[in-house]
Amino acid sequence: MRALGIDPGSRVTGWGVVERTGSSLRSLGSGTIRLGADALPDRLARLLVECGRLLDAWRPTAVVVERNFVSQNVQSAFRLGEVRGVVLACAASAGLPVAEYSPAAVKLAAVGHGRADKESVIRGVTAVLRLAVPPPSDAADALAVALCHLQQAPLDAALARALRAARR
Amino acid sequence: MRALGIDPGSRVTGWGVVERTGSSLRSLGSGTIRLGADALPDRLARLLVECGRLLDAWRPTAVVVERNFVSQNVQSAFRLGEVRGVVLACAASAGLPVAEYSPAAVKLAAVGHGRADKESVIRGVTAVLRLAVPPPSDAADALAVALCHLQQAPLDAALARALRAARR
Numbered sequence: 001m002r003a004l005g006i007d008p009g010s011r012v013t014g015w016g017v018v019e020r021t022g023s024s025l026r027s028l029g030s031g032t033i034r035l036g037a038d039a040l041p042d043r044l045a046r047l048l049v050e051c052g053r054l055l056d057a058w059r060p061t062a063v064v065v066e067r068n069f070v071s072q073n074v075q076s077a078f079r080l081g082e083v084r085g086v087v088l089a090c091a092a093s094a095g096l097p098v099a100e101y102s103p104a105a106v107k108l109a110a111v112g113h114g115r116a117d118k119e120s121v122i123r124g125v126t127a128v129l130r131l132a133v134p135p136p137s138d139a140a141d142a143l144a145v146a147l148c149h150l151q152q153a154p155l156d157a158a159l160a161r162a163l164r165a166a167r168r
Numbered sequence: 169m170r171a172l173g174i175d176p177g178s179r180v181t182g183w184g185v186v187e188r189t190g191s192s193l194r195s196l197g198s199g200t201i202r203l204g205a206d207a208l209p210d211r212l213a214r215l216l217v218e219c220g221r222l223l224d225a226w227r228p229t230a231v232v233v234e235r236n237f238v239s240q241n242v243q244s245a246f247r248l249g250e251v252r253g254v255v256l257a258c259a260a261s262a263g264l265p266v267a268e269y270s271p272a273a274v275k276l277a278a279v280g281h282g283r284a285d286k287e288s289v290i291r292g293v294t295a296v297l298r299l300a301v302p303p304p305s306d307a308a309d310a311l312a313v314a315l316c317h318l319q320q321a322p323l324d325a326a327l328a329r330a331l332r333a334a335r336r
Contacts, residue, residue, distance in 0.1 A: 041259055068246055071246070085212050089257075
């Protein structure tokens with residue numbers, strides 16, 4: 001299982017690729033996409049291209065994003081929604097499953113509790129994935145969401161098997 | 169000048185194509201894209217395909233959308249933003265200029281004042297474009313936004329010319 005985590009932002013979008021082999025988790029790469037100062041439609045078109053490139057380059061088995069519950073205000077929710085929409089459309093266009101997790105679940109996966117700040121998430125993913133260098137915050141958030149999926153997905157699959165067995 | 173107006177919605181997205189020849193405005197077609205009950209990423213991927221088809225089919229010179237100022241709440245702003253983001257990315261990916269107008273400007277173009285309800289917009293575009301049959305509301309909103317652009321763009325161009333001349 002190889003998860004591409006994406007942390008969409010209206011200026012900077014973080015990404016991170018984590019692979020699970022047995023019980024071992026490994027970061028294959030992470031980084032940020034800076035959308036710059038172009039007009040909004042051009043920024044979104046560029047994001048569509050860059051997301052497609054990430055999928056081509058890393059061949060993930062799933063794309064994972066944080067589920068957004070809150071935003072400072074309606075305007076910032078619109079702006080963040082636009083970026084999220086492009087990421088989700090790109091992933092589904094490539095035929096990939098998209099998983100979403102709450103911010104609390106993502107922090108729990110990276111740090112061990114659901115109310116961590118940005119610095120704790122950076123330290124958490126650096127420790128869990130044994131990274132030589134702490135990643136920048138947006139990339140760390142993306143690695144954390146990928147990590148969350150790879151910890152959660154086997155549990156979800158085991159639960160589904162148990163439920164199927166119980167119904168027989 | 170041929171404008172493709174798009175009225176993004178999380179369930180139904182309206183579209184309408186209006187052409188300007190001299191001072192004459194004519195509707196070439198309008199309709200709705202229903203995104204159905206699939207998972208959100210699949211709906212957005214389908215919207216990306218359908219928007220691309222509209223651009224191929226109608227070859228507009230500009231894509232026009234309403235600028236969103238308000239939303240019932242942050243959650244609906246996220247959902248609407250996701251749809252908007254896909255539409256904007258699709259237009260910019262095709263190299264087309266994207267114009268945005270406020271809801272009040274769009275209503276002014278279709279109805280003559282800025283506080284019209286949905287029925288008035290339907291009646292307004294039906295009258296201005298001399299349509300044989302009133303379009304459904306989402307398509308009417310899309311025709312209104314296209315109309316707004318085609319009424320506004322020559323004024324904006326004249327203003328820009330006047331400002332350039334004044335600077336000489």
